[in-house]
Amino acid sequence: MGLFKSILNRFRGNDIDWDDLEETLISGDLGIRLTTEIVDRLRDRKGKLDAESVVEACRTEIKAILGDTPLPLPPPGPPGKPTVILVAGVNGVGKTTSVAKLAAFLKSQGHGVVIAAADTFRAAAIEQLTVWAERIDVPIVTTQYQGDPSAVCFDAHQKAIATGAAYLICDTAGRLHTRHNLMEELRKIRRTLAKQDESAPHERWIVVDATTGSNAVSQTREFQSALDLNGVIVTKLDGSGKGGSVVAIRHELGVPTRFIGTGETAADFKPFVPAEFVETLL
Ligand SMILES: Nc1nc2c(ncn2[C@@H]2O[C@H](COP(=O)(O)OP(=O)(O)O)[C@@H](O)[C@H]2O)c(=O)[nH]1
Ligand SMILES: [Mg+2]
Incomplete structure (x- = not known):
């Protein structure tokens, strides 16, 4: 199951448990450093968070890290310089x-x-x-x-x-x-x-x-x-x-x-x- 779906399943209709969220992100292989950063940033947010807004926030963080545009392919070398x-x-x-x-x-x-x-x-x-x-x-x-x-x-x-x-x-x-x-x-x-x-x-x-x-x-x-x-x-x-x-x-x-x-x-x-x-x- 995908990371975002796991978050939704876990928290839909419930309060966000920060330890639980941390665990979910780590089990999605995001690593401790990134997980901690994301969770800290979410905790600083004002207002009540629901599962959907947590997913949206994670998605935004991850997109910012990966960038929006694919990198160009390495350009082909000219003859004699592959x-x-x-x-x-x-x-x-x-x-x-x-x-x-x-x-x-x-x-x-x-x-x-x-x-x-x-x-x-x-x-x-x-x-x-x-x-x-x-x-x-x-x-x-x-x-x-x-x-x-x-x-x-x-x-x-x-x-x-x-x-x-x-x-x-x-x-x-x-x-x-x-x-x-x-x-x-x-x-x-x-x-x-x-x-x-x-x-x-x-x-x-x-x-x-x-x-x-x-x-x-x-x-x-x-x-x-x-x-x-x-x-x-x-x-x-x-x-x-x-x-x-x-x-x-x-x-x-x-x-x-x-x-x-x-x-x-x-x-x-x-x-x-x-x-x-x-x-x-x-
Ligand atoms: N399912 C799946 N198997 C893969 C993929 N890439 C490689 N494999 C398989 O993983 C095994 C090891 O691949 P190999 O290229 O020999 O790994 P190497 O030791 O790093 O050279 C082989 O059985 C591959 O067919 C992939 O994207 N998906
Ligand atoms: Mg090999």
Whole structure:
């Protein structure tokens, strides 16, 4: 059930219990900081509040955080200077699937796309992206299992430059031997991509799973320090997750959501539209 509906169900016809409201907002994954801010602001209001006016106030707060207009897509790079999108995140959140979906989306807009299979830590990951590449008919650059992820990204960048592709999208591992190694590897990939174009990777996006709740915020915080993130892809919004974590991520860390995933096929993917998200998903 959506966040706003939960609030209505809980408080319709009753007085607003502030602790209860706090609990409801936290269970909608808005995070403690944002929840406290919203509740404090509501408590300061004069006059009696009913369930409807609480929902309206929450909606207004959330809209103010997310903004009204969707962010433009990252512009396609001119031939020889592809826009590079580096995709990171912990294991199982949907990185590889999202890389393929994003490639299919950009291709459907008429752009040339190359993808890089830089999760060399799991043999299955290379195979998984290769299958996707065939399915969506997009060129892919791979290396052998346990090969150097930075080298794959470098080679793929070279290929994207040479073929005049507008975008390069790099899939990465969600797990190495330690989290420290993973962050170091991501930093290295970032430096390597800057070798052929100092402005690359232009986009550094984290993938978060809507069903993991507030973990998504702590994951973003961790990857933020290695990658200076400028985008989020939120996946599995077709599942039990309410997606409130993307509001908390924007509010607490300033990183905007760019795309949403709502299923396992390439079609279950579209740009994030704040108004639509607030009205239908939250
Ligand atoms: N229901 C649903 N499943 C998804 C979505 N995105 C990815 N998945 C599934 O989540 C699982 C892990 O995805 P994968 O791309 O391998 O994650 P990675 O480890 O981050 O690369 C796969 O079974 C995907 O099909 C989504 O938006 N909705
Ligand atoms: Mg993967």
